[in-house]
Amino acid sequence: xxxxxxxxxxxxxxxxxxxxxxxxxxxxxxxxxxxxxxxxxxxxxxxxxxxxxxxxxxxxxxxxxxxxxxxxxxxxxxxxxxxxxxxxxxxxxxxxxxxxxxxxxxxxxxxxxxxxxxxxxxxxxxxxxxxxxxxxxxxxxxxxxxxxxxxxxxxxxxxxxxxxxxxxxxxxxxxxxxxxxxxxxxxxxxxxxxxxxxxxxxxxxxxxxxxxxxxxxxxxxxxxxxxxxxxxxxxxxxxxxxxxxx
Numbered sequence: 001x002x003x004x005x006x007x008x009x010x011x012x013x014x015x016x017x018x019x020x021x022x023x024x025x026x027x028x029x030x031x032x033x034x035x036x037x038x039x040x041x042x043x044x045x046x047x048x049x050x051x052x053x054x055x056x057x058x059x060x061x062x063x064x065x066x067x068x069x070x071x072x073x074x075x076x077x078x079x080x081x082x083x084x085x086x087x088x089x090x091x092x093x094x095x096x097x098x099x100x101x102x103x104x105x106x107x108x109x110x111x112x113x114x115x116x117x118x119x120x121x122x123x124x125x126x127x128x129x130x131x132x133x134x135x136x137x138x139x140x141x142x143x144x145x146x147x148x149x150x151x152x153x154x155x156x157x158x159x160x161x162x163x164x165x166x167x168x169x170x171x172x173x174x175x176x177x178x179x180x181x182x183x184x185x186x187x188x189x190x191x192x193x194x195x196x197x198x199x200x201x202x203x204x205x206x207x208x209x210x211x212x213x214x215x216x217x218x219x220x221x222x223x224x225x226x227x228x229x230x231x232x233x234x235x236x237x238x239x240x241x242x243x244x245x246x
Contacts, residue, residue: 005031006039010048010064019052019059068125075100075109077244081211084237085112088215092230095216098202099128099135101209104151106130106139109211131157131171132164132189134199134214141175141184142201142209148175163188183231184212187219194219198227200234204245211245213238 008029013020022040026033040058043049047063075081081098089096089112097111106128128135130151140148152168165171178184186197199214215230217223 002035002039005029005035006043009036009039009043010060013049013058013060019055019057021055021057025058077241077246078110080241080244081110082112084241085110085213088112088213088233088237089114091233092215092217094230096214097135097216098211098213099139100211101139101143104143104147106136108135129157130155131166132160132186134184134186134197134216135212137171137174137186138178138184138199138201138212138214139209141178145172145175148172161188161190161193163193164190183235184214185227196223196227198230198234200231200238202238202245203242205242213241 008031009025012025012028020028022033022037025031025040026036029036031039040049040051044051044058044061047061049058050061051058085096085098095111095113097108099106099108101107108124108126108128111124130136130140130148149168149172152171157164157166159166165174182200184197184199184201186195186199188195195216196219197214197216199212201209202211202213204210213234215234217226217230220226
């Protein structure tokens, strides 16, 4: 079984609607239908995938969840992060989350939305773009900027909302602004024009950014005052969290 082809299939199944028929996977990946079916059977045998007998569609299985949980357990500061996010959520009654950068990818690892009747639809394990939203902008702002410029030169971004950044020069300017002010704001860039996010980088004792902590909420007439208040809460808790960062 080709490992590369198996990864392409798994990547497809990680995208909405998260379950596909053999023909759909073949069309999305460009892999021969017979090859797709053979790989799917092997992945099902290993519990990496589940085949739904009622729809004949395939979806992610329990073994991948097991592997993902081990990845999460590798963050020995996880308990403290979850405790901190819960505390902030209780104070603000907003959606709160924490993301990290792995290589060139930004991934959410903890999310708390227990107080929100309207879900922001953040979820642990989701990857975030580098040009919009607090997670992507903050963590790429503190990434190697030569590497960032290289990535930007190879990408084209769609302007999903009026404030979504698409020009590489504007994105780099935004990163510089984030580093200078020490926080990030996402206003009408993602999810919906009314979604606002505020976030701060979380450093370790050596001054290396290890994550980004964010509060997300729905814009109202008083949202600018809320941004100021939430940034104070985030900054205070980020300093405490830094003691636990590796």
